Amino acid sequence: MTDERFALLVERLHEETLTEAEAKELLDAPPEVRARLLAEAAMAGTLSRAHGTALPDLAPRVLAAFRDDARKAEMVRDVIGRLPARPTRAGWVAAAAGLLLALGLVLLIHREASLPVPLARAPVPDPAVGAALDRAVAFLRASDVPHGPWNGPVPAEDLVLLALHHAGVPRDDARFRALLETALARRPERTYTVSLHAVLLAELDPVRYRDRIAECARWLVENQAKNGQWAYTTPAAALDAKTRAGAGAPNNSCSLFAAMGLRAAVRAGVPLPRESLVRARDAWRACQRPDRDRQFGQDRAGWCYSREEEDHHPYGSMTAGGLAALVTLHQLLGDDWRRDPAVLAGLSWLTFHFTVHENYGPVEDLMAREILSDTPSPRTEFYYYLWALERAAAVTGSVDFGGRDWYREGRDELLSLQRPDGSWSSGVRRCNPVWDTCYAILFLTRSTR
Numbered sequence: 001m002t003d004e005r006f007a008l009l010v011e012r013l014h015e016e017t018l019t020e021a022e023a024k025e026l027l028d029a030p031p032e033v034r035a036r037l038l039a040e041a042a043m044a045g046t047l048s049r050a051h052g053t054a055l056p057d058l059a060p061r062v063l064a065a066f067r068d069d070a071r072k073a074e075m076v077r078d079v080i081g082r083l084p085a086r087p088t089r090a091g092w093v094a095a096a097a098g099l100l101l102a103l104g105l106v107l108l109i110h111r112e113a114s115l116p117v118p119l120a121r122a123p124v125p126d127p128a129v130g131a132a133l134d135r136a137v138a139f140l141r142a143s144d145v146p147h148g149p150w151n152g153p154v155p156a157e158d159l160v161l162l163a164l165h166h167a168g169v170p171r172d173d174a175r176f177r178a179l180l181e182t183a184l185a186r187r188p189e190r191t192y193t194v195s196l197h198a199v200l201l202a203e204l205d206p207v208r209y210r211d212r213i214a215e216c217a218r219w220l221v222e223n224q225a226k227n228g229q230w231a232y233t234t235p236a237a238a239l240d241a242k243t244r245a246g247a248g249a250p251n252n253s254c255s256l257f258a259a260m261g262l263r264a265a266v267r268a269g270v271p272l273p274r275e276s277l278v279r280a281r282d283a284w285r286a287c288q289r290p291d292r293d294r295q296f297g298q299d300r301a302g303w304c305y306s307r308e309e310e311d312h313h314p315y316g317s318m319t320a321g322g323l324a325a326l327v328t329l330h331q332l333l334g335d336d337w338r339r340d341p342a343v344l345a346g347l348s349w350l351t352f353h354f355t356v357h358e359n360y361g362p363v364e365d366l367m368a369r370e371i372l373s374d375t376p377s378p379r380t381e382f383y384y385y386l387w388a389l390e391r392a393a394a395v396t397g398s399v400d401f402g403g404r405d406w407y408r409e410g411r412d413e414l415l416s417l418q419r420p421d422g423s424w425s426s427g428v429r430r431c432n433p434v435w436d437t438c439y440a441i442l443f444l445t446r447s448t449r
Contacts, residue, residue, distance in 0.1 A: 001029050128415055129444050133167045135422030136437050140164060141175050146432050157183040158196035163438035165203060166445040188219040191230045191254040195261030206268035217265035220258050221276045225250040228283030230258040251306045252318055259325035266332055281329040284322055285342045289314050291349055300352055301345035315361025317381045319349055320388035327395045354401040356410040359385040379426040383439035386410055394448035414440050
């Protein structure tokens with residue numbers, strides 16, 4: 001490819017007039033040509049952020065140009081084909097022993113399930129990540145803890161504490177102690193808070209806080225709706241998604257947090273009724289949505305906020321979170337998640353639409369209808385999506401999606417987006433820099449173990 005041809009294709013890329021044939025030409029170009037194009041896109045994005053102008057989203061367009069539908073379908077097949085094989089009967093004992101050593105998991109396929117606490121710690125971050133975490137911690141120390149519509153009048157201390165813990169803040173730190181005392185003094189009352197509280201305490205000291213974690217688990221089990229999902233607050237046990245609408249209705253957002261809370265409880269040795277886990281698993285299967293575009297015979301499907309949104313399509317944050325929740329529930333039940341078509345369809349969707357530049361999909365449709373977002377934006381819940389992506393990769397053991405290193409690409413994107421005050425922010429009114437910063441920390445520290 002000549003320099004003149006390269007300049008022409010770059011110009012058409014910037015003008016958004018690049019054709020499929022030209023995209024393929026870029027895709028088939030020598031590696032040094034593709035590197036030049038990516039470098040130019042990255043530089044344009046960096047300059048835009050430095051001057052405070054609107055981001056032209058060149059990087060996502062470049063990545064889209066490099067991955068036409070045929071190539072993305074090939075990536076999906078590669079990911080599905082590289083899933084760990086289901087152990088044979090002869091290799092089951094060895095596989096189970098390896099799983100116990102690696103994860104510290106004990107799966108009881110009876111009336112109840114229980115897992116011991118994992119001992120593994122997060123890997124030491126590279127210097128650039130370490131410096132970013134230091135700046136982020138400084139921002140969180142100086143910030144008040146906000147609350148959101150999903151948490152009513154209750155601030156989200158547990159989310160901030162979880163982020164600070166994974167960023168390396170010691171438990172005897174004054175700010176940490178104050179937030180923890182506030183969180184421990186509050187009675188369980190909302191699904192997000194109860195679930196995150198269980199996750200936090202199971203990581204801090206599952207023995208010391210076992211009774212408190214068990215209280216969280218009881219609340220989650222007692223407040224599970226008839227359809228197997230969870231709503232934002234109590235009472236939810238009598239709710240049925242077909243008869244109750246609005247903020248009190250069971251939904252996928254609360255349900256994915258509940259799955260995290262149940263996982264933490266089981267890791268702390270708290271037994272759970274199998275029937276509750278089965279209903280939660282089946283609820284995720286029941287509300288999966290097909291992809292908007294089903295070419296190449298791919299059985300891709302994902303999730304959105306609620307099963308009631310009949311005409312809504314899957315989007316990134318809910319599909320990544322839903323995949324993580326469904327696989328987690330399979331693991332708690334002792335099931336082989338690799339045999340569940342819903343899991344494979346969700347993994348296929350996430351691979352096909354993989355990106356670390358936006359929360360892919362029509363997430364803005366729901367936000368606009370609820371008047372919770374100022375304008376439709378691919379950055380809506382972007383950092384929440386990245387944390388969900390981290391959880392999905394962790395529970396499935398995925399080091400990449402279609403050859404794309406999810407952590408490296410996400411890390412590079414986050415390092416480029418951190419603001420001078422140490423925070424991250426989507427710039428969307430529905431989101432908040434404190435929450436976004438917590439989600440970014442949880443991604444960078446690979447917090448799901």
